Amino acid sequence: MSKLNIQKAALSHFARSGYEGASLSQIADEVGIKKPSIYAHYKGKDDLFLHVVRDVFHTVQRRILEYFQARNGEPVEDILNGLFGWIRQEYEQDDAAKCLLRMVYFPPDKLYQEIADIANPFIDGMQRKLISYLRQSHQVGTFLCTDYEEAAVAYITLVDGAIIELIYGGPERYGKRVQAAWLIYWRGVTSQTGRDLTS
Amino acid sequence: MSKLNIQKAALSHFARSGYEGASLSQIADEVGIKKPSIYAHYKGKDDLFLHVVRDVFHTVQRRILEYFQARNGEPVEDILNGLFGWIRQEYEQDDAAKCLLRMVYFPPDKLYQEIADIANPFIDGMQRKLISYLRQSHQVGTFLCTDYEEAAVAYITLVDGAIIELIYGGPERYGKRVQAAWLIYWRGVTSQTGRDLTS
DNA sequence: GTCTATAGTTGGATAGAC
DNA sequence: GTCTATCCAACTATAGAC
Numbered sequence: 198m199s200k201l202n203i204q205k206a207a208l209s210h211f212a213r214s215g216y217e218g219a220s221l222s223q224i225a226d227e228v229g230i231k232k233p234s235i236y237a238h239y240k241g242k243d244d245l246f247l248h249v250v251r252d253v254f255h256t257v258q259r260r261i262l263e264y265f266q267a268r269n270g271e272p273v274e275d276i277l278n279g280l281f282g283w284i285r286q287e288y289e290q291d292d293a294a295k296c297l298l299r300m301v302y303f304p305p306d307k308l309y310q311e312i313a314d315i316a317n318p319f320i321d322g323m324q325r326k327l328i329s330y331l332r333q334s335h336q337v338g339t340f341l342c343t344d345y346e347e348a349a350v351a352y353i354t355l356v357d358g359a360i361i362e363l364i365y366g367g368p369e370r371y372g373k374r375v376q377a378a379w380l381i382y383w384r385g386v387t388s389q390t391g392r393d394l395t396s
Numbered sequence: 397m398s399k400l401n402i403q404k405a406a407l408s409h410f411a412r413s414g415y416e417g418a419s420l421s422q423i424a425d426e427v428g429i430k431k432p433s434i435y436a437h438y439k440g441k442d443d444l445f446l447h448v449v450r451d452v453f454h455t456v457q458r459r460i461l462e463y464f465q466a467r468n469g470e471p472v473e474d475i476l477n478g479l480f481g482w483i484r485q486e487y488e489q490d491d492a493a494k495c496l497l498r499m500v501y502f503p504p505d506k507l508y509q510e511i512a513d514i515a516n517p518f519i520d521g522m523q524r525k526l527i528s529y530l531r532q533s534h535q536v537g538t539f540l541c542t543d544y545e546e547a548a549v550a551y552i553t554l555v556d557g558a559i560i561e562l563i564y565g566g567p568e569r570y571g572k573r574v575q576a577a578w579l580i581y582w583r584g585v586t587s588q589t590g591r592d593l594t595s
Numbered sequence: 596g597t598c599t600a601t602a603g604t605t606g607g608a609t610a611g612a613c
Numbered sequence: 614g615t616c617t618a619t620c621c622a623a624c625t626a627t628a629g630a631c
Contacts, residue, residue, distance in 0.1 A: 215502065234598075242625065302498075348576075354557035364501055374553050381546065381585055382580060384587050440607070441608090
C-alpha cells in the first residue's frame with residue numbers, strides 16, 4: 198500500500214528535480230512517513246529510482262499504444278496530427294512523460310547504462326510500430342508516401358522537437374510550433390516525390 | 397587566469413552532471429586547485445553557474461551567426477541543410493551546446509527564472525533572425541515558401557528534434573534522422589500550397 | 596512496517612594564515 | 614590568490630525498539 202504511494206511521490210520529485218536534485222526526505226514527507234520507512238520497501242535511492250523509471254517507460258508505452266488502438270480506422274492524417282494534442286494532455290496531466298524525457302535526454306551519470314537498457318528498447322519499439330503502422334495504412338490506401346521508414350523517422354523528429362517546446366515554451370508555443378511543423382510535414386509526405394523545385 | 401580555467405572546468409561538469417549533480421570539489425580538482433580557492437573568483441556555486449550559463453548562450457549565439465555569415469550567398473537549401481552537419485561538429489567539439497540544451501530543457505528549480513531570462517531572448521532572437529533571413533532570401537528568389545514564420549518555426553522544430561537524437565542516439569542515428577526529416581521538410585516547403593492530397 | 600536515533604559522508608561556504 | 618582548517622547543513626543509509 199505504502200509502496201505505491203512512495204513510487205508516486207518519487208515520480209513527481211524525480212520528474213521535477215532529477216535524480217540528484219530529489220531527496221528521500223522530501224519524498225517521505227509527501228507520503229506522510231519518515232525517511233527510514235522507505236528502506237522497508239526499496240533497497241535505497243537507486244533501487245527506488247530504477248523502479249520508477251521502469252514503470253514510467255511501461256506506462257508511456259502502454260498509453261501510446263492505447264491511443265493508436267482507440268483511434269483505429271480513422272485517417273492516418275487525423276491520427277498522427279491528433280497525437281500532438283494527446284501528448285499535450287498527457288504531459289500536463291501527469292509527470293510520467295516529463296520524467297521519461299528527462300531520463301532519456303539527461304540520465305544521471307552513475308545509472309547511465311541501466312537507463313539506456315530501458316530506454317533503447319522503448320524507442321526502437323515505438324519506431325518499429327510506427328513504420329509497420331504506416332505500411333499497413335498504405336496498403337489500405339490512406340497513406341501516400343512509400344518510404345515508410347523515412348516518413349516515420351521524420352515524424353518522430355517532429356514529435357521530439359515539438360515536445361521540447363512543450364517542456365520549455367509551454368502549451369501555447371507548443372500549439373503554434375505543432376501547427377507549422379505538421380503542415381509542412383504533411384505537405385512533404387503527400388507531395389509527389391521526384392520533383393525538384395529547388396532554385 | 398585561474399578564473400577562466402574554473403569556468404571551463406565548471407562548464408564540462410555542469411554539461412555532464414547538471415547543476416545539482418556537479419560539485420565544486422570535483423571542479424576544483426580538475427582545475428588543480430582546492431575548493432575554497434573558487435570563492436576568490438566567484439561568490440558561490442550559483443554565481444559560478446550563472447556565469448557559465450551566460451557565457452554558453454553568448455558563445456552559441458555568436459557561433460551560429462558566424463555560420464550564417466560565413467556561408468552568405470549560398471543557396472538557402474544548402475545553408476539550412478548544412479547547419480545540421482555544423483551542429484554535429486559543434487556538439488562533438490565542446491560542451492557548450494550540451495550545457496545550453498540541458499539548461500533550456502531542465503533548468504534547476506531554484507534558478508529557473510534567471511535561466512529563463514537568459515534563454516528566452518536567445519531563442520526569440522534566433523527565430524527572428526531566421527524569419528528575416530528567409531524573407532530576404534525569398535526576395536532574391538532562392539526560397540519558395542511565402543509563409544516565412546511557418547517555415548522558420550517548422551525548421552527550428554526539426555533542429556530541436558534532431559539535436560535530441562544527437563544527444564541520445566549519437567552521431568549515426570542523428571545523421572539518419574536529419575536525412576529523413578530534412579527531405580520531407582524541404583519537399584513540404586517547396587511544394588505549391590493549396591493542393592490537398594490527403595486521401 | 597514504521598518509528599527514533601545516529602552513523603558516516605558529502606555538500607557549500609567561511610575564517611584566517613601566508 | 615591560494616592554502617589549511619573548520620563549520621554547518623543535508624544527504625543516504627543502518628541499527629534496533631515497538
